[in-house]
Amino acid sequence: MTVPRRRAVCALLTGLLCLPLAACTESSGLTGGDGPEPAPAASPTQSDELQAPESLDAARSQPVADPVYPGRGEPYLDTLHYHLDLDWDVTTTTLNGTATITFGVTETRERITFDLDESLEVTIAVLDGTEVETRRAGDTLTVTTGQELSPLAEHSLAVSYEGVPEPTDFPGSRTDIPGLGWTTMADGSVWTMQEPFGAFTWYPVNDQPGDKAYYDATITSNGGFTNVFNGAVVETETDGDTTTTSWHLEEPAASYLVTIAIGDYEAVADEGPDGLSMTYWLEPESAAPLKYLEEAPDMLVYLEDLLGPYPFQTAGLVVVPAASAMETQETTTIGDSLFLADDVRVRGVLLHEYAHQWLGNTVTPDNWHDLWLNEGLTMYVQLMWEDSVGLSDFDVTIGEWSARDQADRVAYGPPGGFRPDEFASINVYHSGAVMLHHIREVVGDDAFFETLRAWPQQNVNASVDRDDFVEFWSEGTGTELGPFVDAWLTSRMTPTSGP
Structure with a gap:
């Protein structure tokens, strides 16, 4: 998620930082059109039919009960693959969907629960080929399995539902995020951003960060709209003003990293490092983003040099009518109003969201x-890049963030123990980055950058926590970091001693 503006000192900042500008790099040769050539399905048969990968091992997780939002997600549930079949009527703003979920459980269960907004009515649920009973209580869907589910087995649950989706409240004070999840505009177009939760507003899901799954989606809409999702287009069919588009996401993703946008879009094709396919989904004749998107391939080159090879199969973004940005996997979601900001903020946001593909x-x-594992590390990378292209002075900026650290802890809580009603406030961004800088000063550049690069490369498709970070970084740098990291992340006062 993009860094919020600092409300208390907005008079001192222009965009993200009050810093000099620098020119964009050379054009990357963007090409427009009605859409990219469909990518082949990633299944072993290369068929046009969507199907789960032969092996779901990369999606196997050990979800935990979230300590901040315990009402979202179930720690015993390990979803492995979602096949979403969604039919959107732009006139009635009604969604008809079927979610086919491959899942396992970590304990013996006779009932399982998913998050699903109460505005969506379940019409039928079928588990392993047999219709099963369901019960609703607010934003939860409980399925009575009719059998004892074993931790050793995989199961398939198909849930059909319909309704008029509504966004849910954002648990924070940021003004650039009015709501989370499925958002419908006056013309029937749709967009989503859903961190820390909100996927439940449009499909049944284990809506917590520790449960990654593969995704395929078939999206149908009328009104001449285009349907955008994560990953690569498999197939598109148009009949009059109705379009059906099939999408495939090659690697597993947490639910907050899933996106959907339905609207008047054209695809602009680009090429990243080593022939990486990049697609930008823009409104027709949308000129504002293009001058910034020319720099995107160069941003990925910088990030590959720092963090290793790009971790996914495609890259790009979709521009939506919003004020924030979100690092949705492969297809980043960017609010259109951000492109009206100054160059420092726009370029910083783009680099930030691309860096999240590795870090988050x-x-x-x-x-x-x-x-903070997402935002602190990414903010530090963003600041290094801004310094490298002349947008900011690294030493001056990290000094400013350090000087404000105590005030941020008072306002929002410690970076590793923020208040639940202050999600994604400035403390997790800046304080996390300052902590990394203290580590770098102690261990030296060689050990620091070797460990930073190894972090995403050796934790592909992993779900991690603070203990994992401490163990990995302590071993990588040859320095015991546990006491310092624990104190920095949990103290209400800025620690005065380093690692």
């Missing part, structure tokens, strides 16, 4: 107290 998406926190 391939390696993901398994609970929300460890949001």
Whole structure:
């Protein structure tokens, strides 16, 4: 998620930082069109039919009860693959969906629970080929299995549902995020951002960060709209003003990293490092983003040099009518109003969201107290890049963040123990980055950058927590970091001693 503006000192900042500008790099040769050539299905048969990968091992998780938002997600439930079949009527703003979920359990169960917004009515649920009973209580869906589910088995649950989706409240004070999940505009177009939760507003899901799953989606809409999802297009069919698009996401993702956008879009194709396919989904004749998107391939080159090879099969973004940005996997979601900001903020946001593909998406926190694992590391990378292209002075900026650290802890809580009503406030961004800088000063550049690069490369598709970070970084740098990291992340006062 993009860094919030600091409300208390907004007069001192222009965009993200009050810093000099620098020109964009050379054009990357963007090409427009009605859409990209469909990518082949990633199944072993290369068929046009969507199906789960032969092996779901990369999606196997050990979810935990989230300490910040315990009402979301179930720690015994390990979802492995979602096949979403969604039919959106732009006139009635009604969603008809069927979610086919491959899952396992970590303990013997006779009932299982998913998150699903109460505005969506379940019409039928079928478990392993047999219709089963369901019960609703608020935003939860409980399935009576009719059998004893064993931790050793995989199961398939198909849930059909319909209704008029509504966004849910954001648990924070940021003004750039009015709501989470499925958001419908006046013309029937749709967009989503859903961190820390909100996927439950449009499909049944284990809506917590520690449960990654593969995704395939078939999206149908009328009104001449285009359907956008994560990953690669498999197939598109159009009949009059109705379009059906099939999408495939090659690697597992946490639910908060899933996106959908339905609207008047055109695809602009680009190419990243080593021939990486990049697609930007923009409104027709949308000129504002294009001058910034020319720099995107160069951003990925910088990030690969720092963090290792890009971890996924495609890259790009979709521009939506919003004020924030979200690192949704492979297809980043960017609010259109951000492109009206100054160059420093726009370029910083783009780099930030692309960096999350390594730091947050391939390696993901398994609970929300460890949001700093996403935002602190990414903020530090963003600041190094801004310094490298002349947008900011690294030493001056890290000094400013350090000076404000105590005030941020008072306002929002410690970076590893923020208040539940202050999700994604400035403390997890800046304080997390300052902690990394203290580690770098002690261990030296060689050990620091070797460990930073190894972190996403050796934790592909992993869900991790603070203990994992401490163990990995202590071993990588040859320095015991546990006491310092624990104190920095949990203290209400800025620690005065380093590692």
